[in-house]
Amino acid sequence: MSASTEPEPPQRDRFQGKASWVREPEGDTTLESNWLITLRRERYRSRKSGKAHDFYVVHLADAVNVIALTPENRLILVEQFRAGSANDSLEPPGGLLDPGEDPLEAGARELLEETGYAGDEPIILGTVWACPSLLTSRITTILIRNAKLIREPNWDEGEELRLKIVPAREVPSLIRNGKIGHALAIQGLLWWLVSELPGTPLELPKGFQSKDRQIGLGRLMVAIALIGLAFGLMRTIGETGTLLIIPVLLLVPAYLLVDRVVDPMPKTVLTRSMARWGRRSLIRALATLALAQLLWLSVMVMARMAFLI
Template structure:
């Protein structure tokens, strides 16, 4: 089973959606399947017009991003190559959830594996859809306070990361000038900055 497939029913609340799945999916088609994702063409019918249309849907596991903060208020970031942009990207540590895993479990695991850092109990900031136009994946941002280097990173064979410590006060400027430009990372960091400022919802 491709990660994320077990959540299909939850991801498609047809009782509230303006488009509903056409039939029982017998005309849907898997176009590509590998260890990471399943790409499918799935047919839906509009409740308004009755038209049927095939949508491309990538079934991908949920992800977690970790805002890891040291006692002297530096963020632990990682710089790594991203094939989509064909360049290196400065990001918060993170990765995909394993089957049955929760974000608050996956986040500290990914942080330790990628950077060798660990800290206090993680705190949940929130969850967003990664790209709901085409992906089933959601992305959760958590905060791990008081992190310290406790081990050597344990990277996958094709994973090449450089760990960078950045003062927390520098993050807003780094977002503004584009040094941090991964959309999900930016969203998570803005969420964290908002929480740091103690802003109430709607403020």
């Protein structure tokens, strides 16, 4: 986690827009200031009533939250002590930004320093205010795929982290049972989970969606080869063997077509609940049988046409 310097108050004003309260800087007072935070009493006046009121504001540097996934779709988490809760906290890697630092660069740096992992170019999922009632800090969640261990972690003084790498499918249960209890960590994780759902406002930018639904040239060639093999066997083993062997052989290309073209299984964590998975698996099995029968009939027709020729 990087050290922070006190941000100048005017930098925050650019996010304010047409707020319902107007700041009166002449009423500001700095109550405490150190390397991490600056506690200020700031005075604002209501546009509606005209009354002024003092607010207590903690100036804290912006932060970054890193959702890092390995090539096996496992999530990289760290467990560390948090003094606010006086307990250990399981959360994604992250830290504070230096003044003016790009959150993409800071996130990649924090991931490498805290875990020793590095991956693809990061993308921003979104930015939110950490606690707008008290803090000036905003937190940006970034996503890094294909993270791999490239070196030993390099922790700051006072940091004691334990690396936890968990299957992505376990994240919802970790949140539900309280294993992950950091509100900003949960916000970032939920942002990532929803971003993987197609057709949502938070969907990942084009080019970053999973390509698992494509049938792929290799799978297509396997399907064609099996259909060709079925056609060749039909000409050599006779009608009895055809009725027994060919339909079974065609189950493989039929399954590939169903799995990658007709009805791809959802790849996102949020859509892979066991109840829906069971129902959809049954439907896909029936569709595979039907498609295998259709392929078998097609092979039969082509074979008879070949025999006539």
